[in-house]
Amino acid sequence: MVPDINPFVLFFASIFTSNILLANFLGMCSFISISKDMKSANGLGLAVTVVLALTSMLNWVVLKYVLVPLNLLYLRYIIFIIVIAATVQVLEMVIDRVSPALYMALGIFLPLITVNCAILGVALFMQIRNYNFIQTVLFATGSGLGWWLAILALAAIQKKLLKAPVPAGLKGPGITLITIGFMAMAFIGFSGMLSVQ
C-alpha cells in the first residue's frame, strides 16, 4: 500500500531529517575519499543527484511493470544494479559529447558512483516503503541533494581542519570519521520531525 505522505514532505525529509548519508550511512566510500576539496565535492554531489533522480525513476518503472507482475522481487538487487550501471554508462557518453565543460565537472565522477551504495539504497527504500512514482522522484532527488549538502559540508570542514592542530595518529581518515560522527549527531537532532514511511 502506498504510504500517505505528501511528496514534498518526503523531499525535505530526505534532505534533512533522514539524510541518506548521515542518518542511513550509505555512500560512505566516495564521501570520504572525494571530500578533500570543494570543487570535486561539488561535482560528485551533482553527479550523485542527477544519477539518483534518473535511475530511481527507471528502477520504479522496472519494479512496477516487470518485477512485481512476474513475481520476481527476489531479483531486485541484480536488476537494479544492471539498470544503474547501464544508465551511468549512457549518461557518461552523452555528457562527454554534449558538453565538455559539464563532463569535466561531473562526467569523470560517473564511473565512481555506479557502485555507490546510496544509489542502490534509494532504489531499495523506494521498493520497501511502497512509494508511488511522484514520491519516488522527490525522495530520490531529495536524497541526492542531501548527499550533496553533506559532502559539501564535510569538504568545508576538512578545509578548516587543514589548519587545525590534529594529533598525528588521527590525521587523515581518523579525524574525517570523527568529523562525520559529529555531523551525524547534529543531523540526528532533526530526526522524528518528519516521517518517511
Add this chain to the structure above:
Amino acid sequence: MSYIVAPLVVAALAAVLGAVIAVVDKIVNNYGDVTININGKKSLTVKGGDKLLSSLASQEIFIPSACGGRGSCGACKCRVVSDVGPHLPTEIPYMSKEEIQKNIRLACQIKLKADIDIEIPDELFNVKKIKSRVKSIRNVTHDIKEVVFDLQGETIDFKAGRYVQLVVPPYGKMKTSTQRAYSMSSKPSDNGVVELLIRLVPGGIATTWVHNFLKENDEVELIGPFGDFEKRETDATMVCVAGGSGMAPFKSILYDMYEKGDFDREVWYFFGARTVKDLFYLEELKTLDNKWENFHFVPALSEPDPDGGWNGETGLITDVLDRYIKTKMRADKDKEGYLCGSPGMIAACNNVMTGNGIPLEKIYYDKFA
C-alpha cells in the same frame, strides 16, 4: 516452467540495456574521421572516439608508455597545441606546473573528438615495432642473462644509451601482454641486432619470462628506440657509475666511443657488485682500459671473499666513487655524472656527486629503472 522466467527476464533486460548502450555508442560516440597533425610535418587521419595514444600506435607511431594506456605510469607525455579542454584530474598528478602551462598532456587520456595538433620529439618517428628472433641467450652471471635479438633484416637507428620496450606475451598465469623497458647494450653500428642484459628480479613479470621461458629462436616483439640517456657532447670528464644490469647502456656508449675514435675525453667507469660472481665483462673492459689511455675502469666489490684473491677496490661503490673523485680525478676539470642502476643506488650516487661539486642538472640517468 516458472523457473525459466527469471533468467529470461534478466537476459532480456540486459539485452535491451546493452542494445541501448550500443546504439548510443554508435550515434553519440561517433566523431567521424579526425586528423592528427604532428609537429606540423606529418598528418594522419584516424577514426575519432579513441584515445590519442592508441590511435597513434595504430599508425605505427609509438609514444613510450609503460602501463599500456591505463593512466598509471605518466610516461606518454606529449604537447598538445590545439585546444582539447583543461587537464583532467587523471593527468594532474603526473604534471609539473610548467608542464601544465605548456599544455603537456598524457596521450592515453586524450580522447580524439576533433582535429588535433600535437608535438612529439622527432625521434619518435624513428620508433619501430620490430619482430625479432632470439639469436642467443648466455648467462653472464648467476642472475644476469645476455640476450641477443636478431632483427631479421630490419635495422634500428639509435644513439648509444637508448632503451627498447620488450613485449612480453601472456605466459603461465599472466593473461595479458605487458611491456618492460631495457637499455640496449649493443653498439649503434651493429644495427641488425639488439643485445639486452636482463637480471632476474624475483617475482618480476618480464625477467621471470626471460629467465625461465624464453628460448633461442623464439619470436619476440621489440619497440624502440626510446629515451634520452646519451653521452653529452662536452669535454667534461665523464663519471659513469653502474651496478648489475646497469652495465648495459655503458657497454654500448663506451664501445661506441672507442669505435668512433673518441679518445680525448676522460672517462671513469665505476662498476659496483657484491661478490666476484656478480662481476661480468671484466676481461673485456680491462682490455679496453689498457688500449684506451683516458678510460679508467674501476670495478669494486662490497662483500669480497676474504680469501678469494680479489685485488681490486673494495667497499660500497659510493665510498669508492667519493675517494676517486677526491684523490684521482683532476680537480680543475668539469665533470658530468652518468648513472644506471637501482633507484637507491642512483639516489646515493646523486648525493656523492653533488657533494663533490657536480651540479644536479649534469647528472644523467634513465628514470624507468
